[in-house]
Amino acid sequence: MKARARxxxxxxxxxxxxxxxxQRQTPPVVAVQNVLERALAKVCAEEVELAAAGRTxxxxxxxxxxxxxxxxxxxxxxxxxxxxxxLLPPDIVVTEAWxxxxxxxxxxxxxxxxxxxxxxxxxxxxxxxxxYAWQIFQPLDVEAMRAALAMLVGTHDYSxxxxxxxxxxxxxxxxxxxxxxxxxxxxxxxxxxxNGFLYHMVRNIMSTVVSVGLGRISVERFGEIFxxxxxxxxxxxxxxxxxxxxxxxxxxxxxxxS
Amino acid sequence: MKARARxxxxxxxxxxxxxxxxQRQTPPVVAVQNVLERALAKVCAEEVELAAAGRTxxxxxxxxxxxxxxxxxxxxxxxxxxxxxxLLPPDIVVTEAWxxxxxxxxxxxxxxxxxxxxxxxxxxxxxxxxxYAWQIFQPLDVEAMRAALAMLVGTHDYSxxxxxxxxxxxxxxxxxxxxxxxxxxxxxxxxxxxNGFLYHMVRNIMSTVVSVGLGRISVERFGEIFxxxxxxxxxxxxxxxxxxxxxxxxxxxxxxxS
Numbered sequence: 036m037k038a039r040a041r042x043x044x045x046x047x048x049x050x051x052x053x054x055x056x057x058q059r060q061t062p063p064v065v066a067v068q069n070v071l072e073r074a075l076a077k078v079c080a081e082e083v084e085l086a087a088a089g090r091t092x093x094x095x096x097x098x099x100x101x102x103x104x105x106x107x108x109x110x111x112x113x114x115x116x117x118x119x120x121x122l123l124p125p126d127i128v129v130t131e132a133w134x135x136x137x138x139x140x141x142x143x144x145x146x147x148x149x150x151x152x153x154x155x156x157x158x159x160x161x162x163x164x165x166x167y168a169w170q171i172f173q174p175l176d177v178e179a180m181r182a183a184l185a186m187l188v189g190t191h192d193y194s195x196x197x198x199x200x201x202x203x204x205x206x207x208x209x210x211x212x213x214x215x216x217x218x219x220x221x222x223x224x225x226x227x228x229x230n231g232f233l234y235h236m237v238r239n240i241m242s243t244v245v246s247v248g249l250g251r252i253s254v255e256r257f258g259e260i261f262x263x264x265x266x267x268x269x270x271x272x273x274x275x276x277x278x279x280x281x282x283x284x285x286x287x288x289x290x291x292x293s
Numbered sequence: 294m295k296a297r298a299r300x301x302x303x304x305x306x307x308x309x310x311x312x313x314x315x316q317r318q319t320p321p322v323v324a325v326q327n328v329l330e331r332a333l334a335k336v337c338a339e340e341v342e343l344a345a346a347g348r349t350x351x352x353x354x355x356x357x358x359x360x361x362x363x364x365x366x367x368x369x370x371x372x373x374x375x376x377x378x379x380l381l382p383p384d385i386v387v388t389e390a391w392x393x394x395x396x397x398x399x400x401x402x403x404x405x406x407x408x409x410x411x412x413x414x415x416x417x418x419x420x421x422x423x424x425y426a427w428q429i430f431q432p433l434d435v436e437a438m439r440a441a442l443a444m445l446v447g448t449h450d451y452s453x454x455x456x457x458x459x460x461x462x463x464x465x466x467x468x469x470x471x472x473x474x475x476x477x478x479x480x481x482x483x484x485x486x487x488n489g490f491l492y493h494m495v496r497n498i499m500s501t502v503v504s505v506g507l508g509r510i511s512v513e514r515f516g517e518i519f520x521x522x523x524x525x526x527x528x529x530x531x532x533x534x535x536x537x538x539x540x541x542x543x544x545x546x547x548x549x550x551s
Contacts, residue, residue: 125420125423130417159374160383161386162385
């Protein structure tokens, strides 16, 4: 079988509420990948198979997921987003497309990622943000949360925040930036950038940081939980609806973009 | 049949995306009223029938819809929101409940209403706001839109913006406040307050004001369209997803709230 001529990369935004995660599922279960591959197959006039930078879970959102696929389809990349978006439902949007280098892999070439986790402090449930943030019905101590988050910056063993029963890979990662921002009206947004994240790591960090914000555990206790490198001491995984994959980093030459 | 003992009023917020409007529909079509009445029936241990201040259309949202119903149910109003919200889907929330005066009608006692219409100027579709704002893919001239909106303040015949084939009622209304606010990141929010609105009036105003913002019609032409009192000259009705019923006014004694 002849190798397909082009390696096309896409940046994709989606609201994950109605999907069983990014990764392809067996119908009738629908994942973002199923829907995106179907639309791309029409535009490229052949079956396509996507590789994605991050396999977001059910309910998790993305501003800047990156995928790539090989095709002999002839559509110019400039016209591709509009053509594909015309076939996609309103909650999935291709925001960019480019010809990637032959050996570019959205998944394996990634050198870093950024996530945002959104929290909303409210007195009554807000029907407009319930799928887009974790709603918290008590006030949060933002300064205590910041003190806890500050401990996580650097190169560390994040075993305390990895998913129970996750794949056996090194639990050491580097988080070089964590910012908890107050956005007004009780909304908080936590930005995390690192060279990689363990499965459920952001959601487990956030649930434990929220426990600090609610005064259920002290900042000192948070430090102990982090140091013990044992998942059983951190809080239960935070809801998927608050998590957004913001962006994926690649070395300049790798994605062939510039 | 003995009259029921209590007249309970509720303030309700909902995201209208998944409903065929507020007004009760024959199943399998589902309206907000169907869902709300079913939950209230459980809490009150009897069938209830709601009257609502505004019959929002399919896809239209509400921050502060007001409804009332008569019941012999004994639940204290203080406990009612939490009890009902526990039975409601995440996109409908009762935010307030109070004992209303015997002759209070959410619909007929209303003396005014406020709506917001949200617009978003974007270069690519945004999957997170597509159901919550009218997305516009060209820049809007906000000052021209404000000049057009300013003409509408006061007591006027709004026939040019009423729904074609609407009910034969007086087309004269008073709009005492219209504010078009820039909320950053290309987002615009238009607040309209008046003593009443004709069917589709806000959406027909907004579509025609957007035509002004896009330079398709001049501010002068907008004035002519308003003056001619004929629906055929205004722009096609703007999308439902941008519209929010914000609040309903009552005279203080009427709702028995204070």
